[in-house]
Amino acid sequence: MQLDIAEELGALIEARRDDLIALTQDLIRIPTLNPPGDNYLEICEYLGERLRASGFAVELIRAKGTPGDSDRYPRWNVVARREGHRPGECVHFNSHIDVVEVGRGWNFDPFAATLDDGKIYGRGACDMKGGLAASIIAAEAFLELCPEFPGAIEISGTADEETGGYGGVAYLAEMGFFSPERVQHVIIPEPLNKDRVCLGHRGVWWAEIETHGEIAHGSMPFLGDCAVRHMGAVLDEMETSLFPALAEKRTAMPVVPEQAKQSTLNINSLHGGQSEPPADFTGWPSACVPDSCRMVIDRRFLVEETIEDVKQEISDVLERVKTRRDRFRYDITDMHQVLPSMTDRDAPIVKTVSRAIEEVLGVAPQYVVSPGTYDQKHIDRIGRLKNCIAYGPGILDLAHKPDEYVGVDDMIDSAKVMGRTLLALLTDRDD
Ligand SMILES: [Zn+2]
Secondary structure, rough: OOHHHHHHHHHHHHHHHHHHHHHHHHHHOOOEOOOOOOOHHHHHHHHHHHHHHHOOEEEEOOOOOOOOOOOOOOOOEEEHHHHHHOOEEEEEEEEEOOEEOOOOOOOOOOOOOOEOOEEHHHOOOOHHHHHHHHHHHHHHHHHHHOOEEEEEEEEEEEHHHHHHOOOHHHHHHHOOOOOOOOOEEEEEEEOOOOOEEEEEEEEEEEEEEEEEEEEEEOOOOOOOOOOHHHHHHHHHHHHHHHHHHHHEEEEOOOOOOHHHHHEEEEEEEEEEEHHHHOOOOOOOOOEEEEEEEEEEEEEEOOOHHHHHHHHHHHHHHHHHHHHHOHHHHHHHEEEEEEEEEOOOOOOHHHHHHHHHHHHHHHHOOEEEEEEOOOOOHHHHHHOOOEEEEEEOOOHHHHHOOOOEEEEHHHHHHHHHHHHHHHHHHOOOOOO
16 A cells, blocks of 8 residues: 555544544434434434435435334434445445443533543443544545545444344344445444454353242241242352353453453342332232242353353253252243354454554554454354454443543544555555
């Protein structure tokens, strides 16, 4: 790549600083809280109008019938595509448009998008409206510099990433939007820090374990069978055998933070016996032996483990308990699973973005893997597209917190990295 053209592109991005700030602020000021999925149509129309003005063909797609979709809260997505002048590869920037609840403890109005000391504050500022804005500015600057490019650029704003992505990227992937014939490179501008390339994520298995007992009068528990005591034995077995075993499993995946480089299990919830009475009920519970206890587990696993092994491990725990307890009966119900995803270090998008980071920031990029999943899972599994990473501005630790912000300089820097990536992939190179 010629350095002068890359520097020219950097200058065009710098010149758009005010536009970048205003665009980020506009996006934050459309409160797209999820749940329930507020204002999706409004933000998609806003993005559509902006990108149409930059020569993109825009489609608004409602993910009808997906979880949460209703006429009151329709799951809208926007996909914009700008064709080049010659055939070539397509680079796609995918950002989720939804934000999580505000929570307490804010010093700024979460939807005012206040600019203060080079930072824009608001819910969704870093996760991930700042990244979305940076990708739009990068693409627009590239188009000004190279209007006659080969290939295509796509920018999408998608619903529901924070609640699994089924009304967003999963739906679009099922419709063929991420098929390898249509798209060759995907960047998801999640807030991973501007010098880090996120290659993928660990796997997830959610399941419910239920232990069964027999109801009886609480004054004569020997006439029944307590499901909560059975579950207590399960917890005990987990403490003595399962948690130590999980801590031993280390991955070669570069997961951050460091503690997530092992397998983990979270006990998400535990319910046994009578359900909690309504808040306005002032009476006492009745005396009963619980006949059911249910535990929801959230198991995160590594690329070195198979989902079958992960499930077998839990069955083994329960079977060990069974050998020690006479009337022990249980069920395991699968709730949800996502396999680990990790893009190859040598994949074209990884190499291109890494080189751009070195050129713009003068540092070697760090390669990371996310402890939790994001929309890459759908692009990988449903779209069958492996050449996908997360790369974007913002500090991951600020996501979902009070006083979330994105730094303007960070957005400019990562827009430059994204712009250089477009230059490298969408121009006729001699190197
Ligand atoms: Zn996000």
